[in-house]
Amino acid sequence: xxxxxxxxxxxxxxxxxxxxxxxxxxxxxxxxxxxxxxxxxxxxxxxxxxxxxxxxxxxxxxxxxxxxxxxxxxxxxxxxxxxxxxxxxxxxxxxxxxxxxxxxxxxxxxxxxxxxxxxxxxxxxxxxxxxxxxxxxxxxxxxxxxxxxxxxxxxxxxxxxxxxxxxxxxxxxxxxxxxxxxxxxxxxxxxxxxxxxxxxxxxxxxxxxxxxxxxxxxxxxxxxxxxxxxxxxxxxxxxxxxxxxxxxxxxxxxxxxxxxxxxxxxxxxxxxxxxxxxxxxxxxxxxxxxxxxxx
Numbered sequence: 001x002x003x004x005x006x007x008x009x010x011x012x013x014x015x016x017x018x019x020x021x022x023x024x025x026x027x028x029x030x031x032x033x034x035x036x037x038x039x040x041x042x043x044x045x046x047x048x049x050x051x052x053x054x055x056x057x058x059x060x061x062x063x064x065x066x067x068x069x070x071x072x073x074x075x076x077x078x079x080x081x082x083x084x085x086x087x088x089x090x091x092x093x094x095x096x097x098x099x100x101x102x103x104x105x106x107x108x109x110x111x112x113x114x115x116x117x118x119x120x121x122x123x124x125x126x127x128x129x130x131x132x133x134x135x136x137x138x139x140x141x142x143x144x145x146x147x148x149x150x151x152x153x154x155x156x157x158x159x160x161x162x163x164x165x166x167x168x169x170x171x172x173x174x175x176x177x178x179x180x181x182x183x184x185x186x187x188x189x190x191x192x193x194x195x196x197x198x199x200x201x202x203x204x205x206x207x208x209x210x211x212x213x214x215x216x217x218x219x220x221x222x223x224x225x226x227x228x229x230x231x232x233x234x235x236x237x238x239x240x241x242x243x244x245x246x247x248x249x250x251x252x253x254x255x256x257x258x259x260x261x262x263x264x265x266x267x268x269x270x271x272x273x274x275x276x277x278x279x280x281x282x283x284x285x286x287x288x289x290x291x292x293x294x295x
Contacts, residue, residue: 022278022279022280024279025277025286033056033219034058034061040151041152043151045066045067045148046062046150046151047069047152048066048067048153049070049153049156050070050094051075051089052072056157059079059085070089070091071091072091075089075091076089090144092144094158095136095204096136096140096141097197098166100136101134102170102172104133105169105173106173110123123174124174125190127190128189129193131194131197134200136200138204138207151215153216154217159255160286162201163195163255166197199257199259202256206259206261207264214295215294216265218291219288219291220261221255222289223253224285224286225285225287226250226283226284227248228283229248231245236275240254240275240287243275261289268295270293271294272292273291273292275287
């Protein structure tokens, strides 16, 4: 199954979830991205990254020539069905490196001369070494920006997906059986290699956006909380976990693997930054972050 088919399956599963707790998130994200679309640089192309099914993007506010970008092959169709907008579209991999990552994982998981599966431990160690050598460069995104020179770029909740899709690609190479070390207290070289790859991919992505010279409106997962207990956000704080307020310990993960998005644009002004809670599921809640970076 190709990357595009995998993404289509992931997007389909996402859209089938109950949206009963999504009200605050959709209001916040649509409002934020709507500000970006209303304030788009006149006469310059607008690019909407992670456009998806159009659930979070208020396309009615987008300029007529705004381009969507989402590797899911059904994303453009879903946007048309939701908004009646058949927008120009790009279906490329935003990282520019998922194919190489998947190939490296397969080379680790299977013998190149026979195609037979290696023992999981040996295959994971080999895959970790191969993945450490990869350098995703966001090539398709840089090429599009160089060709079209957008004045405004929106990123609609796409960065938090890089690590998830990378993990799925590695698991697929191992026949769908997770090759990770089961003990959470033990070192896992493969997990570390994938996390390092994810960070490099995010840095390349943000570097391409920073070099674009465009106004940037970025919405993304700042963190994920796995708990059914109550929690809230206190006053803005760094690291983001210091903003969490809860009567009990929380299990949290960082989809940005320690990267501070606001610090990724030296010399430019971060004009707006806010966070809110997205109740994606009763046991999985995301701390969302919205950042506006002016030219």
